[in-house]
Amino acid sequence: MINTITANWHKSIKEISENQWDPLIDKSARPFYKWNWLLALEQSESISSKYGWQPIHLTLWENNRIVALAPLYLKNHSYGEFIFDQEFAKLSMQLGLEYYPKLLGMSPLSPIEGYRFFIAKNKNEEELSKIILKIIDDFAFKHGVLSCNFLYVDQSWKKYAESVGYLTWTNRQSQWSSLGETTFEDYLKRFNSNQRRNIKRERASIAKNNLQISVLANDDIDLEILALMHKFYENHCARWGQWGSKYLTSKFFEKLADKSLRKNIILFNAHRGDPKDPVAMSLCLSNCDMLWGRYWGSKEVIQNLHFELCYYSPISWAIKKGINKFDPGAGGKHKLRRGFQSIPCFSLHRWYNKDMEFILKSYLPKINNLMIEEINNSNNEAPFLIK
Secondary structure: OHHHEEEEEEOOHHHOOHHHHHHHOOOOOOHHHOHHHHHHHHHOOOOOHHHOEEEOEEEEEEOOEEEEEEOOEEEOOOOOOOOOOHHHHHHHHHOOOOOOOEEEEOOOOOOOOOEOOEEOOOOOHHHHHHHHHHHHHHHHHHHOOOEEEEOOEOOOOHHHHHOOOOEEEEEEEEEEEOOOOOOHHHHHOOEOHHHHHHHHHHHHHHHHOOOEEEEEEHHHOOHHHHHHHHHHHHHHHHHOHHHOOOOOOHHHHHHOOOHHHHOOEEEEEEEOOOOOOEEEEEEEEEOOOEEEEEEEEEOOOOOOHHHHHHHHHHHHHHHHHOOOEEEOOOOOHHHHHHOOEEEEEEEEEEEOOHHHHHHHHHHHHHHHHHHHHHHHHHHHOOOEOOO
């Protein structure tokens, strides 16, 4: 079989058509790996070689038909990944090695679990995954690349990379999971009485500020409302100064108005009267069974408004829609008290230097155990009646 397979590297997703890319992506897959999402990131220059994200996607072909693909990027920094590898970079410097550029597999700027190689359904996933991994190895040795890193990997896929020597690094993220509730009041029963009162008080404070919450989806979303969302996003990032993680351009938000992208977007809108004149908004994405919180911003500082737009309203919406899981985004220990539990997420790493690999092979299992212990301890501190 290997003799019949050819491989191509692509410096832009535009070199692969949507009709070639998307059939390999399962219909229920994360929208962050769909062709139109990655194209929008490129076309809007939210990612580009100019900003340290060089697309270098790898495809496998058989009889002029694409049978596998690996979304990949060459990076000359570690921004926009939300997996913080500064210690790896320091170690490489101590060993006299160049850490960048590095090979990276993820959906750019999105700490979303689900990275994998996408394989045609009638093909052997393990075999083609190992072919891709071997081609990546050859590329790295040829071009002097120190490492290949797959972030937020699909847990069902990671065994293939582990089997050829990739090392697993465990991190943490937050997630809400449905227990079959049909109303937000049902959901509140998870908490002890003190936290139920706290959440009700926080939600009631929004009404006291004369704010209404609307949910915008599909035809409710247009260029005008997305331009406002970009302003909220930009202003929120500016509040954090150099730590603001402002990566997306206004053109990216314009691209989201396209029907193929808009269908996955849910906007939670706080307003006084006209939803077209919002005080604050959050932008989420959804597929058939999961919701992801991505961006938010407000033009007024209003206590508890962030919790309402980024946690409570999305959870309420998810319950009504029968959504099973909600990933609220990176960071924030305050999530634990508002219904989210800590869960492990995994990245996979390969270093093409024996000294660096030897050191990290002994180091990573220790810190992974500490992370699992930290996750368990934090969940045990959550104010849930149901553990």
